[in-house]
Amino acid sequence: MDASADTRLTQHIIITSLEQNIWDDVKILLNSRLSKLRIEQLAEPSFFLMHQLVTNLINALHYNVFRQVVRTDFGLGANNDETELKALFNSELADHGDRNIAKFCELNDLYISLAFDDTEETIVVINAPEFCRDAVQRSHKLIQTLGYAVENNKPASNARYYSIKLVKHLANQHPDILPELVTRKNELSSLKDIFSQLAYGIVCFTGIGGIQAVSPSILGLLGLQVNKASHEIFARSISIHFYNDVIWGMVLESSSGKFENYRVRVKTQKNPEESVLFNVSGFRDGNATIHTLWQKISLDGGNTNNLSEGDLINEAKVHNITRNYVPQLVEKKAREVVRLGSNLLKNEECYFAVLFCDIVGFTRFVEQSEEEESIIHVLNSVLRRISLSVKKFGGFIDKFMGDCIMVLFRNPYDAVMAALEMQRHSQDINSLRERADLEKLQLRIGIHWGKVIIGNVGTPERLDWTTIGDVVNTASRIEKNCQPGSVLISEIMREAIEHSDDISFRCGDTFYISLKGKKEKLAVCYAYSN
Structure with missing residues (x-):
């Protein structure tokens, strides 16, 4: 189970892959426990510790699973060189990521679980297969430094598993030392x-x-x-x-x-x-x-x-010159990865609202305009307004494609609110263009919600860390079916938003559209400002 599969937060997280998008949930749940234990000042190093623990446990899980598979399926004996085995393991991760091993873990009920239960001095309860036990010991120095302790929990329900809990021990006994000038x-x-x-x-x-x-x-x-x-x-x-x-x-x-x-x-x-x-x-x-x-x-x-x-x-x-050419999500993720002690952007599966916005009639405008500077100025003027809406509602610009823009939102409700504001900005721009007797440039916006893959696409010489998958393709095709000046969303988007409080827009009647390459028609509806 992917912890991000449900937009509502759970206190129990099952992990089979480092490519799961679990870290936002982990941080929220961890901070809640630390606050109740009155040690919220340890939030950042504690999150670093959690990341370290989970990474080491998953790596141990995957390596042991891989070793089991190659010995069973390929007949490698128990006496095979460990260096050779590790080389094969690293080759598998380099070629396919951890998805094949993670799939095997899911099918064979192998996982790491985190439970942020509200019990006494406990911060988190961790369940893992017995063969992963040594992985926790790699973090013992940081655990001790933070004033935490690892204790055995009651036996896990699964006999193949062990259960431990990370507890507050001396974390509240760190003395406050006033800084002084060094002589x-x-x-x-x-x-x-x-x-x-x-x-x-x-x-x-x-x-x-x-x-x-x-x-x-x-x-x-x-x-x-x-x-x-x-x-x-x-x-x-x-x-x-x-x-x-x-x-x-x-x-x-x-x-x-x-x-x-x-x-x-x-x-x-x-x-x-x-x-x-x-x-x-x-x-x-x-x-x-x-x-x-x-x-x-x-x-x-x-x-x-x-x-x-x-x-x-x-x-x-x-x-400073090149950072504006780097997708916002890449820079944000890169800073997070470095802060957590890694140096690579790994592939991830997570849930996003994918928004495509296209400027209708811009191609004709380019053909009719003779001044290149005027074309760039108009395009940037529209995209600047769009970008402001994206930033306001917490989105990430994945890429610009000429007069089209692709944006990601973790919250589907925010995606619709941003889209409606983009249309309001577009109306303001067109009011000015009409006064100047210029042709309108309307926006066409389509949004879809679901699980996407964010990963490295390209070669070592030129890589994009971008979003791919059926959700992306569907969002693009929804946008193509949208009427100019409107926001068209999938019924899946609508259902994902329904549990939100104080919805500030309304949806029109559901209808169905045919999408290229798909047998089934897709249910969609228009979104309108109240």
Whole structure:
């Protein structure tokens, strides 16, 4: 059962796949329990803990299921190399995601369950197969840090399962410590400890770029021995861009001789295909010596190939330019994924209202207009009003397709409210166009509700994390059947909204439309503002 299959929140969540859209429900239920236990200040780290626990448990579930299947169906013996088995498992996930394994789990009554019951000091009760027991232990440090404890619960109803509960233990005994200013002495002491514990190093350059001194730790990171010959190898390994941008650029152009956060990649000697990406900051002293602090950037297990070199300020400027070209849901999801300790956008199945909006007659307008700037201005003027409505009602713009826009809403009621407001904005625009004796540009809007797949489509060189599935195709075809200036919704949408309180619109009579590629006609109705 997908916890998001019902728009109403439940306190019991069954999980068979990390692609289920459960996290909004988990956060709401978790925050409710923490509030009742008066430890709501632990909401963010507790949610991180829940994500970690569920991820580790599902990974353990899937791996054990996969191992069982390949041994049973493919005759791999119990003595097979575990490394080979893990390689096969990772290949399965890379090619198909976890849907095949999750389907097997559903058919064989294998799952992870979360129950946010309102009992004493309990935060959540977790049920899982016995072979997943060790997965919880991976989070024991975070559990202890938050002042929680794991206790055995009463035996699970299924003999193959064990049951534990996460309880408040010392979570309310964290003392409130007032921050204080660090003294210069303590500051230097802390810096000494930080420098010795972390992968920091010092490199001193002459004004023309020669290396005067280098920390042994940096040579070690690059697989070099600590000797004079290694100094020369290290100097040759540094990109010429670093010398151009920093040694002969920033430190001379800046009145203070300081620079910060410049990234430079240096190849290792052990493997020519590997390199270490460093973050470098420093300053130029009165004797023209350039003192630089080098920090190794460690990301995704050392895989830093996707991070570019150069000044982080320039990178931030590039990001500010490109972020407007990234779908809103992708950026939101990416921030969430990084916050929860991952680095990949995984495929998901979840329920969305999918809205298509098309500008009727825009193609004819383009053909008749001679000014390209005028065409872009008119298009952006309409799309800007549409976008305001999307934002107001919590939607996400999936993509623009010329004069058509595709939008996603988690709440079907919000989708209809946004669509009706779009039509009101359209009427305002057309009133102005009529006064100027210009042709009307009406909107045609179609909305459908159901389970969609959000996933990676494309190649590594060009990926879209977009929404696909029958619900998307149906929403597009509903829009094509809509009368200009109207909002046409499916009967499924209407039924999904019926339980909402204080509905601020009305629906017309139900009728049926034929859709290309479908045998059955689809029940639809128009939505109107009250």
